Amino acid sequence: MVKQRQTWITLLLSLLVLGAACAITDGPGRASRHRWWSGLGPVIPHDTFPADCTLCHLGSHWQEMVPDFKFDHEAETGFRLDGAHDDARCLRCHNDRGPVDYFVAQGCAGCHEDVHEATLGENCTSCHQQLTWQPVGMVAMHSRTRFPLHGVHASTSCQRCHPGAVVGHFLPVDTECVSCHQSDLLQTTNHLGLGWVDRCDRCHQPTKWELAEID
Amino acid sequence: MNAKLIPLIALLWATLGAYAFGRQQSEEIRIDLRVTSAGPGAVVSVDRGASDGLQKGDSVLFRPRTGGTIRGTVRMVDERTSVVELADPAFVPAPGTRGEVLVPRARFETPEPPETQDPPAESPDSTESTGEPKPPIGPPVDPADGPDNPATEHEWENQDEEWTPNLPLLARVKAVRPEDRAKLYSGRLFLITDNTWTTEDGRYDSLIRLGSDLNVENPFGFGGEIDFDVEFNDFEFNVPDLDDDDETAFRVDRLSYAIGGTRFQRDRYEGGRFLQHAMPEFGYLDGAEWTHRRDNGHRFGVSAGYMPELDIDFATGEDFQIAGFYEWIAKGNADLSLAVGAQKTWHDGSPDRDLLVTRAEYIPSDGWDMRGTVWTDFYDSDDDEKDSGPEITQALLSTGRDFDTGSRVQVTYRRLRFPELLRQEFIESVFENLANNRYDRLSVSGWKPLSDDMRFHGSAGLWDDEDESGGDLEAGVDTADLWLEDSRFDVTLYFTRGAFSVDGGLRLAYGRALDNGRWDLFYQVADNHQDDFSHESDDLWEHALRGTRAFYLGNGWNVSVDGETRYWDEELSYSVSLYVQKNF
Numbered sequence: 001m002v003k004q005r006q007t008w009i010t011l012l013l014s015l016l017v018l019g020a021a022c023a024i025t026d027g028p029g030r031a032s033r034h035r036w037w038s039g040l041g042p043v044i045p046h047d048t049f050p051a052d053c054t055l056c057h058l059g060s061h062w063q064e065m066v067p068d069f070k071f072d073h074e075a076e077t078g079f080r081l082d083g084a085h086d087d088a089r090c091l092r093c094h095n096d097r098g099p100v101d102y103f104v105a106q107g108c109a110g111c112h113e114d115v116h117e118a119t120l121g122e123n124c125t126s127c128h129q130q131l132t133w134q135p136v137g138m139v140a141m142h143s144r145t146r147f148p149l150h151g152v153h154a155s156t157s158c159q160r161c162h163p164g165a166v167v168g169h170f171l172p173v174d175t176e177c178v179s180c181h182q183s184d185l186l187q188t189t190n191h192l193g194l195g196w197v198d199r200c201d202r203c204h205q206p207t208k209w210e211l212a213e214i215d
Numbered sequence: 216m217n218a219k220l221i222p223l224i225a226l227l228w229a230t231l232g233a234y235a236f237g238r239q240q241s242e243e244i245r246i247d248l249r250v251t252s253a254g255p256g257a258v259v260s261v262d263r264g265a266s267d268g269l270q271k272g273d274s275v276l277f278r279p280r281t282g283g284t285i286r287g288t289v290r291m292v293d294e295r296t297s298v299v300e301l302a303d304p305a306f307v308p309a310p311g312t313r314g315e316v317l318v319p320r321a322r323f324e325t326p327e328p329p330e331t332q333d334p335p336a337e338s339p340d341s342t343e344s345t346g347e348p349k350p351p352i353g354p355p356v357d358p359a360d361g362p363d364n365p366a367t368e369h370e371w372e373n374q375d376e377e378w379t380p381n382l383p384l385l386a387r388v389k390a391v392r393p394e395d396r397a398k399l400y401s402g403r404l405f406l407i408t409d410n411t412w413t414t415e416d417g418r419y420d421s422l423i424r425l426g427s428d429l430n431v432e433n434p435f436g437f438g439g440e441i442d443f444d445v446e447f448n449d450f451e452f453n454v455p456d457l458d459d460d461d462e463t464a465f466r467v468d469r470l471s472y473a474i475g476g477t478r479f480q481r482d483r484y485e486g487g488r489f490l491q492h493a494m495p496e497f498g499y500l501d502g503a504e505w506t507h508r509r510d511n512g513h514r515f516g517v518s519a520g521y522m523p524e525l526d527i528d529f530a531t532g533e534d535f536q537i538a539g540f541y542e543w544i545a546k547g548n549a550d551l552s553l554a555v556g557a558q559k560t561w562h563d564g565s566p567d568r569d570l571l572v573t574r575a576e577y578i579p580s581d582g583w584d585m586r587g588t589v590w591t592d593f594y595d596s597d598d599d600e601k602d603s604g605p606e607i608t609q610a611l612l613s614t615g616r617d618f619d620t621g622s623r624v625q626v627t628y629r630r631l632r633f634p635e636l637l638r639q640e641f642i643e644s645v646f647e648n649l650a651n652n653r654y655d656r657l658s659v660s661g662w663k664p665l666s667d668d669m670r671f672h673g674s675a676g677l678w679d680d681e682d683e684s685g686g687d688l689e690a691g692v693d694t695a696d697l698w699l700e701d702s703r704f705d706v707t708l709y710f711t712r713g714a715f716s717v718d719g720g721l722r723l724a725y726g727r728a729l730d731n732g733r734w735d736l737f738y739q740v741a742d743n744h745q746d747d748f749s750h751e752s753d754d755l756w757e758h759a760l761r762g763t764r765a766f767y768l769g770n771g772w773n774v775s776v777d778g779e780t781r782y783w784d785e786e787l788s789y790s791v792s793l794y795v796q797k798n799f
Contacts, residue, residue: 051262051295052251055310075280084798087771089401096393096438096477105578114495118574118588121611121627131765132773134407134794139759140722140739144687146654146678146714150743150755155411155781155788157422159450164525166424166448167468167499171609172633174648175680175714201715202747207755207784 083130115168147175151207243317250312257304264295268318275299277314393438402429405796413788421451439474464527481508494540494556496572501531512544534638536560551577562637569593587612592634600649601635608634624661651681668695685712702727717744737761757783771798
């Protein structure tokens with residue numbers, strides 16, 4: 001009980017801190033994207049831009065873009081911005097690290113840290129959508145492994161079998177039933193005595209765990 | 216004149232004319248320009264002027280995005296702008312419309328400098344204070360190397376200039392450094408809930424994730440960055456006739472300060488809790504990392520610190536590591552890079568893991584990409600389950616090819632073995648099978664456009680482990696704008712030979728993009744045949760139906776609601792998921 005109370009107090013304090021952080025930030029989302037903060041230099045190459053600066057910049061407020069500023073990134077650069085990228089601040093990619101081409105050539109990992117520690121490959125969009133970064137289609141993805149998800153397995157949270165899922169860690173997991181169901185095995189009254197400690201799938205369906213079919 | 220000579224003379228003139236035209240072409244250079252405004256009377260202003268070589272009477276060719284070309288003639292020339300009269304009075308180009316003008320190269324010729332002139336003395340500060348060499352001043356840039364010349368399209372040719380206090384306000388000065396920039400906050404807040412109920416005696420699975428990622432650029436005036444990611448998790452799992460399982464945790468995923476690693480600073484330092492920057496294969500760290508970029512682009516670095524355990528708690532303090540790496544880059548544009556890193560860990564003071572990671576990446580510009588990472592563990596006599604010597608624990612190799620037709624094919628090989636570790640990294644029972652467990656999978660996937668709106672996609676894989684082998688096959692077609700504009704419909708058939716079952720099924724997906732988000736529907740029906748099941752009911756038919764509505768609400772708000780139901784073996788499950796995200 002004490003532990004739970006501490007957790008909730010920690011959560012509330014965190015929310016207060018985050019709320020304050022949110023409040024002091026100036027202008028979320030779309031507005032920020034169009035603001036050219038005072039002091040920012042031209043890390044975005046302007047060589048191919050029109051020489052008339054007022055096409056994009058406000059003459060009276062040089063650091064801001066014109067209200068109807070539009071930049072067709074695909075038409076102008078040949079690189080389409082999908083999902084959240086379309087709404088991102090220019091400086092998220094074009095910044096002091098160096099020429100953006102260098103990083104784009106490396107795919108997603110050129111800009112995004114690989115929280116999966118490089119174990120799941122470089123093609124992030126095979127699991128993630130680009131707007132909210134939420135993974136989609138994981139049950140279908142599992143059918144490309146040796147352990148397709150059936151019955152309740154398909155309706156179970158990922159971290160039940162992948163304890164590190166919340167921090168992006170999915171490997172390695174064994175496919176033997178007891179890898180995840182060891183505590184279930186220990187709660188049975190007769191299995192251990194009869195030596196039934198593996199090959200659960202011979203009697204149990206992956207649908208109703210407590211019911212076994214015995215000839 | 217002999218009539219027979221007339222064709223010969225005509226041919227001679229044509230040859231001379233072609234030669235003269237060609238010579239003229241070679242002596243002209245193209246200046247790219249844009250329309251800045253369109254005035255009344257079929258005249259427009261363009262963003263090039265006398266300083267760009269334009270003169271009154273020059274012919275201009277406009278290329279509007281709608282297609283075609285429109286001619287015009289320069290009527291007035293200012294230093295940086297010109298006024299062009301259009302040949303077609305009906306044409307009103309939009310600001311930004313591209314155009315070009317050919318001007319004689321002679322207009323750009325300048326007298327040779329006197330031979331006695333001394334070369335400019337190198338500035339004592341010609342290298343950055345951080346040691347970055349100042350790029351050499353290159354030859355004059357040919358204006359013909361404009362946007363249409365891919366070789367130079369993105370090259371940043373402006374050189375940084377030194378700044379002194381007596382420079383006029385509008386003089387070109389040095390580029391702004393990270394430490395000169397304004398402090399900037401960005402990040403996101405998110406809430407994820409996922410609740411699943413099944414008809415099996417009150418089985419219930421609930422997940423709540425609430426978190427925030429905060430990034431502060433230049434927080435202390437030194438040009439660095441702070442990253443602060445926190446997350447609260449609450450999991451509840453009720454299973455009939457078994458103990459319930461609840462977990463609640465507040466976790467700091469990241470709290471670090473990083474500085475350097477920019478074009479101005481070769482050294483990069485990061486301290487705190489973070490994912491190792493140069494070699495993410497080595498994992499998260501509560502410690503510090505230093506990397507250095509050499510003149511030729513090669514990098515090397517070292518890190519030291521504790522490794523948090525990879526679970527909901529992210530507990531730290533048991534596993535200490537030191538690591539080092541070297542990355543070799545073949546060319547400046549990193550077509551080929553090879554990296555080798557070594558990591559040594561201790562668990563509660565006892566020697567644990569000796570890991571070598573090798574990584575290669577080849578990305579030529581002709582559509583190919585090849586990547587590979589290999590994790591090799593080294594064991595000795597203290598390891599009970601493994602033989603002494605090296606063993607490849609993981610390997611992930613892939614090569615892909617993008618074709619001009621829009622097709623792509625990719626081949627991937629994966630190997631996985633469980634390393635023998637003192638560190639708690641996977642489920643305990645795995646230790647029983649440590650010596651023999653092995654999983655290899657080779658797969659090929661790709662897609663091919665069938666028409667402007669239709670695409671075939673498919674994948675095939677073969678796997679093999681210490682006991683069995685199997686594979687999977689998928690083939691489908693997706694088509695755009697079927698029934699509704701901005702929609703996409705996909706039908707896929709799949710087959711899987713798994714470790715315990717043989718599955719086959721059909722998936723249908725239909726979704727549509729809207730101005731304020733999108734909606735998606737998904738249906739799957741499958742027959743899952745259980746191997747070796749000792750009863751007749753070994754064929755399990757399953758149905759799954761899912762609907763998703765995503766809202767993009769502006770001001771950084773994204774909301775997604777997802778409902779799913781699954782039916783199998785007279786059981787039903789219902790899931791409701793909510794995702795709310797606020798970017799700031």
